[in-house]
Amino acid sequence: MQSHDLPVLRWGIIATGQISSWFVRDLSLSRQDAKAIHIIQAIGSSTEQKGLKFVETYIPHVSPPPKVYASYEEVYADPHVDIIYIGTPNALHKQNCLDAIKHGKHVLCEKAFAVTSQEAKEIFDSARDKGVFVMEAMWTxxxxxxxxxxxxxxxxxxxxxxxxxxxxxxxxxxxxxxxxxxxxxxxxxxxxxxxxxxxxxxxxxxxxxxxxxxxxxxxxxxxxxxxxxxxxxxxxxxxxxxxxxxxxxxxxxxxxxxxxxxxxxxxxxxxxxxxxxxxxxxxxxxxxxxxxxxxxxxxxxxxxxxxxxxxxxxEGFGLFWEADAVAIDIAACKTENGIMPWGETVRxxxxxxxxxxxxxxxxxxxxxx
Structure with a gap:
């Protein structure tokens, strides 16, 4: 498959911890077997300085570099972002997901998807109402x-x-x-x-x-x-x-x-x-x-x-396989993935x-x- 035939997905990254650093490094890999083109569009951090340091440390070769925001809200509101990757601590996932969904963004949220099954159901109900793709990032x-x-x-x-x-x-x-x-x-x-x-x-x-x-x-x-x-x-x-x-x-x-x-x-x-x-x-x-x-x-x-x-x-950490799957599903107008469907997350x-x-x-x- 030629690169011009591949789906393109523009990512907004929420949080700059270890798992987010692994994810962006995998997104930025040049892979011959890639099933999608991933663009790191924006980084959301607690401070602009922290976000810039994140980019400089982990993806200095990405060109053009992603836009760095000193808040998550600005990433959600960025019209050039298609999907939000959430790498915050577990207890913040529910609100992060709901905020992203409210802005009409697709979501890939790290495991554990939420703290309780009730929180997970609330997120999926919101995604269903908005018609956006959501998946738990169970990369394994x-x-x-x-x-x-x-x-x-x-x-x-x-x-x-x-x-x-x-x-x-x-x-x-x-x-x-x-x-x-x-x-x-x-x-x-x-x-x-x-x-x-x-x-x-x-x-x-x-x-x-x-x-x-x-x-x-x-x-x-x-x-x-x-x-x-x-x-x-x-x-x-x-x-x-x-x-x-x-x-x-x-x-x-x-x-x-x-x-x-x-x-x-x-x-x-x-x-x-x-x-x-x-x-x-x-x-x-x-x-x-x-x-x-x-x-x-x-x-x-x-x-x-x-x-x-x-x-x-x-190569890399192995997070790109789930990212490719997400891009393919979104290009096909799906709202959930067959390998990690909503019902499995809830279960x-x-x-x-x-x-x-x-x-x-x-x-x-x-x-x-």
Whole structure:
């Protein structure tokens, strides 16, 4: 496909933290396999100086450089911006989304999409009324490697019928060294491992336990436990068990901020073998390996295994795949994406609501119900 045939999308970036820096660097890559042309049109920051520093540090080669605004409102109002990318802390997502939608902008909002499922529903109701595209930026779902694994597991059934999935995402955050107002410590900003990183473990469980999404998917029973910090009362470790009553399948999905997960972070078990998934974290897989018993020995314990490994190197961080998908959908006049539809975002948010209800982590938003 020639560049003049590709959809063009002009981005306004809200917030200048780490995830926004990754996103703009990916948008600015020159890729031979790009499915869209991405223009970084505007940057919104708390101060103009901070925004200019962001551009100078992460995308100095972009020409013309994006317009830098010292407020988010000016980005929403910019007539040359088609879509708003929201990289603010979790608790700000709802208002940021609603403000962007009010101005008729499309939205790609970082995970967790909101703090509660009710907030997510309010955002989608607003988007529906305005007729704009909105998607949760669950980038992991858009990795070609993940989609290949889904095909092998669910369509080709290379490991037979899946019956159990383990996934962990742990980081050594050393929270005691952070200021209380840090997004990683502040309940008011939606801190805690559940929304920040366990959402990836949950995502792997859902992707591997069944192929269906959103309202079409079976709703598993959620059993959860959390460990809360004494000072901030945020969850520093969460364990979620998903149990599917119709089949007995289980997902054991965990997170912690007290230890780093090893390179192999996920295991998918089936009746004919199992798969392990590797990467720097559950958010960014780089390889998977499946282990199969030979057909004549599948019933023999400890039998030799057939082994096949898939590896996928790519430039950048891997956020451009979701950006391309968004551009293609908007060009097709769609308001939601088939890989990350609104119903799937709500389903995951409802599971996290239930995990917090059982585990004890609460946010100010819970008091507003």
């Amino acid at each position: 779902r858009f990795f070609p490697l993940v989609q290949t694994l889904q095909r092998l597991v669910h369509e080709e059934k290379v490991i037979g019928d899946v019956h159990r999935v383990f996934c962990d995402l742990g980081l050594d955050m050393n929270l005691a060294t952070l200021k209380p107002e840090s997004r990683l410590r502040s309940r008011a900003l939606g801190a805690g491992t559940l929304l920040d990183i366990c959402i990836y473990s949950l995502t792997w469980g859902l992707l591997m336990l069944e192929p269906r999404l959103g309202d079409d998917a079976e709703k598993p029973r959620v059993i959860a436990a959390q460990t809360l910090s004494e000072d901030d009362e945020i969850d520093i470790a969460t364990s979620v068990l998903l149990h599917y009553p119709s089949t007995g399948k289980q997902g054991i999905l965990t997170s912690t901020c007290m230890a780093k997960t090893p390179h192999t972070f996920c295991r998918i078990e089936g009746t004919k073998g199992y798969v392990t998934v590797d990467g720097v974290s559950a958010s960014a897989p780089s390889a998977f390996t499946y282990y199969l018993k030979t057909p004549e020995e599948q019933s023999v314990a400890g039998s030799p295994m057939l082994i096949k490994r898939y590896e996928a190197e790519h 995951v948010m409802e599971m996290m609501d239930e995990a917090r209800r059982q585990g004890g982590a609460r946010f100010p938003q819970d008091d507003n119900k």
